[in-house]
Amino acid sequence: xxxxxxxxxxxxxxxxxxxxxxxxxxxxxxxxxxxxxxxxxxxxxxxxxxxxxxxxxxxxxxxxxxxxxxxxxxxxxxxxxxxxxxxxxxxxxxxxxxxxxxxxxxxxxxxxxxxxxxxxxxxxxxxxxxxxxxxxxxxxxxxxxxxxxxxxxxxxxxxxxxxxxxxxxxxxxxxxxxxxxxxxxxxxxxxxxxxxxxxxxxxxxxxxxxxxxxxxxxxxxxxxxxxxxxxxxxxxxxxxxxxxxxxxxxxxxxxxxxxxxxxxxxxxxxxxxxxxxxxxxxxxxxxxxxxxxxxxxxxxxxxxxxxxxxxxxxxx
Amino acid sequence: xxxxxxxxxxxxxxxxxxxxxxxxxxxxxxxxxxxxxxxxxxxxxxxxxxxxxxxxxxxxxxxxxxxxxxxxxxxxxxxxxxxxxxxxxxxxxxxxxxxxxxxxxxxxxxxxxxxxxxxxxxxxxxxxxxxxxxxxxxxxxxxxxxxxxxxxxxxxxxxxxxxxxxxxxxxxxxxxxxxxxxxxxxxxxxxxxxxxxxxxxxxxxxxxxxxxxxxxxxxxxxxxxxxxxxxxxxxxxxxxxxxxxxxxxxxxxxxxx
Ligand SMILES: Cc1cc2nc3c(=O)[nH]c(=O)nc-3n(C[C@H](O)[C@H](O)[C@H](O)COP(=O)(O)OP(=O)(O)OC[C@H]3O[C@@H](n4cnc5c(N)ncnc54)[C@H](O)[C@@H]3O)c2cc1C
Ligand SMILES: Cc1cc2nc3c(=O)[nH]c(=O)nc-3n(C[C@H](O)[C@H](O)[C@H](O)COP(=O)(O)OP(=O)(O)OC[C@H]3O[C@@H](n4cnc5c(N)ncnc54)[C@H](O)[C@@H]3O)c2cc1C
Numbered sequence: 001x002x003x004x005x006x007x008x009x010x011x012x013x014x015x016x017x018x019x020x021x022x023x024x025x026x027x028x029x030x031x032x033x034x035x036x037x038x039x040x041x042x043x044x045x046x047x048x049x050x051x052x053x054x055x056x057x058x059x060x061x062x063x064x065x066x067x068x069x070x071x072x073x074x075x076x077x078x079x080x081x082x083x084x085x086x087x088x089x090x091x092x093x094x095x096x097x098x099x100x101x102x103x104x105x106x107x108x109x110x111x112x113x114x115x116x117x118x119x120x121x122x123x124x125x126x127x128x129x130x131x132x133x134x135x136x137x138x139x140x141x142x143x144x145x146x147x148x149x150x151x152x153x154x155x156x157x158x159x160x161x162x163x164x165x166x167x168x169x170x171x172x173x174x175x176x177x178x179x180x181x182x183x184x185x186x187x188x189x190x191x192x193x194x195x196x197x198x199x200x201x202x203x204x205x206x207x208x209x210x211x212x213x214x215x216x217x218x219x220x221x222x223x224x225x226x227x228x229x230x231x232x233x234x235x236x237x238x239x240x241x242x243x244x245x246x247x248x249x250x251x252x253x254x255x256x257x258x259x260x261x262x263x264x265x266x267x268x269x270x271x272x273x274x275x276x277x278x279x280x281x282x283x284x285x286x287x288x289x290x291x292x293x294x295x296x297x298x299x300x301x302x303x304x305x306x307x308x309x310x311x312x313x314x315x316x
Numbered sequence: 317x318x319x320x321x322x323x324x325x326x327x328x329x330x331x332x333x334x335x336x337x338x339x340x341x342x343x344x345x346x347x348x349x350x351x352x353x354x355x356x357x358x359x360x361x362x363x364x365x366x367x368x369x370x371x372x373x374x375x376x377x378x379x380x381x382x383x384x385x386x387x388x389x390x391x392x393x394x395x396x397x398x399x400x401x402x403x404x405x406x407x408x409x410x411x412x413x414x415x416x417x418x419x420x421x422x423x424x425x426x427x428x429x430x431x432x433x434x435x436x437x438x439x440x441x442x443x444x445x446x447x448x449x450x451x452x453x454x455x456x457x458x459x460x461x462x463x464x465x466x467x468x469x470x471x472x473x474x475x476x477x478x479x480x481x482x483x484x485x486x487x488x489x490x491x492x493x494x495x496x497x498x499x500x501x502x503x504x505x506x507x508x509x510x511x512x513x514x515x516x517x518x519x520x521x522x523x524x525x526x527x528x529x530x531x532x533x534x535x536x537x538x539x540x541x542x543x544x545x546x547x548x549x550x551x552x553x554x555x556x557x558x559x560x561x562x563x564x565x566x567x568x569x570x571x572x573x
Contacts, residue, residue, distance in 0.1 A: 066481070068444055068454070093457050093474055100444030109410045109535045112439040124539055137539040180453035181483035189477040201572060225572065237494055243473065250433065250493070258572055275547055279570060281563060294547040297566045301555025309560035
């Protein structure tokens with residue numbers, strides 16, 4: 001179906017996992033061109049190529065500016081000559097900004113929260129609604145390029161050992177007032193162990209832990225199993241753990257081999273972020289908790305007994 | 317200092333209703349409430365303007381609903397602009413942004429606040445679309461906001477942590493849940509809300525043609541609505557002091573330990 005643009009997000013030449021996921025899907029659909037902002041296009045070209053991009057269109061360094069207005073303007077400037085049929089973004093902090101700005105520039109809508117793309121003559125986006133109980137399939141009716149915002153973990157990244165992508169520069173037009181926001185400093189929150197959305201094992205805690213001081217049970221178990229710790233929104237909003245721990249509709253989507261939910265009820269907005277896990281273990285004292293309806297192993301019990309016993313047994 | 321706050325009125329998320337298969341829009345016969353996500357924007361605006369500033373709410377609905385607006389007015393906002401028009405049913409995010417941008421243009425605010433995403437549609441694109449339509453700089457995903465010397469400073473959530481971003485006013489900022497603690501309306505606030513000005517506009521008042529909004533204005537169509545495949549429940553057992561052993565046996569079976 002012609003050319004597919006993929007928004008390539010990189011950090012010091014390293015391509016993000018959502019970008020690699022999008023590339024894997026895009027190369028099934030057509031010729032893949034990565035669209036990028038930052039000063040590391042050359043460094044990322046080998047990895048982007050290995051995953052199926054033939055070219056990289058890079059807007060280059062943003063000089064402290066935010067990616068949204070800059071990359072959207074650069075993309076809009078070459079959209080006619082490059083004529084992509086679809087433009088794929090990951091649902092990330094930057095991806096959403098670029099997609100929103102670009103949508104206005106092209107006067108074209110965005111299909112959001114997509115978890116699958118189907119080539120049906122035109123491209124159809126599959127969007128789960130109501131906590132993932134219902135799937136809506138949407139397509140574009142105009143002949144403008146279709147802009148899609150895709151949820152992380154929707155596709156599986158895989159290298160096809162392609163040669164390095166050829167990098168060319170796309171100019172950023174004068175942004176006027178729209179480009180006036182500048183990053184003055186950046187902070188990285190250090191954490192040990194694997195990242196939440198990349199870990200093979202995730203242990204998440206919810207309000208059932210009773211108090212913030214008990215979250216260490218979840219962290220200790222995650223560490224013991226070589227996994228990452230996550231949380232429900234209830235305890236993020238309560239300030240027990242930072243937002244970066246949140247799993248669900250408004251947090252991270254995780255698909256680990258094993259997901260352990262401790263003291264989490266299983267609200268639809270939580271489940272939409274974790275029900276793609278290979279296996280799910282739930283510990284909850286309420287036999288009626290909805291989380292049990294999707295758990296492969298459910299333990300009706302008190303987290304304050306089960307978790308310490310588990311930690312002790314793993315110690316030995 | 318004048319702050320415009322976008323507030324969406326939505327069906328109660330605890331009882332979200334359903335999609336109408338015929339019209340392919342959300343069935344909205346239920347009473348709409350203030351989206352909790354927007355209560356953070358309202359609170360933020362009230363804190364930023366202090367004593368002598370002004371907070372103006374902006375909301376778009378197809379059906380004259382004011383319940384959620386009244387709630388935000390009772391929190392302390394000064395006035396509201398309500399764009400209400402039958403033609404707005406089924407409007408997509410870009411159409412919504414066009415309507416809201418046109419309404420905001422009339423208000424001429426120093427700062428526009430919105431939530432990063434609504435609780436019912438959660439496309440998360442409307443704020444950035446509004447900013448582009450108004451040719452404003454913007455900072456999305458704000459977890460801390462302060463204003464000094466004609467510019468706004470924001471701690472912006474990132475994948476790795478946060479960025480500190482500085483931006484001259486006028487600007488648009490979208491805030492995450494939890495940035496501030498939204499106040500509960502006082503009895504006095506609820507009474508005062510009743511006499512606060514609410515300007516009601518149609519899309520033609522804003523110079524917007526009905527072909528740009530509603531389902532047909534969107535340039536996208538729903539092909540099908542179907543139940544998602546369900547996940548089967550497995551074994552559920554009562555912990556009798558052996559729960560942890562069952563988990564360990566299960567993890568060993570999976571070769572995780
Ligand atoms: C628009 C919107 C977006 C949302 N996004 C998210 C999201 O991204 N992620 C998210 O998680 N939520 C999200 N939510 C919130 C969600 O609806 C729930 O409120 C939240 O997930 C509940 O968290 P919880 O399970 O920790 O708490 P609760 O629902 O209070 O559940 C606590 C559970 O712990 C159990 N329990 C209590 N004591 C013990 C004990 N001693 N031992 C064992 N079990 C015990 C209880 O039986 C109960 O099931 C969202 C909501 C809305 C409206
Ligand atoms: C299940 C579902 C899926 C949808 N999928 C899509 C899709 O893929 N693409 C698409 O274009 N549309 C989609 N829509 C329609 C979209 O949700 C509506 O257009 C809606 O009017 C605006 O989008 P949002 O609520 O998603 O905005 P978001 O961008 O999530 O909202 C962010 C913030 O903008 C402000 N805001 C948004 N709407 C209003 C309003 N009416 N009044 C005042 N402030 C507001 C609020 O501060 C809000 O918190 C979907 C709707 C539903 C119910």
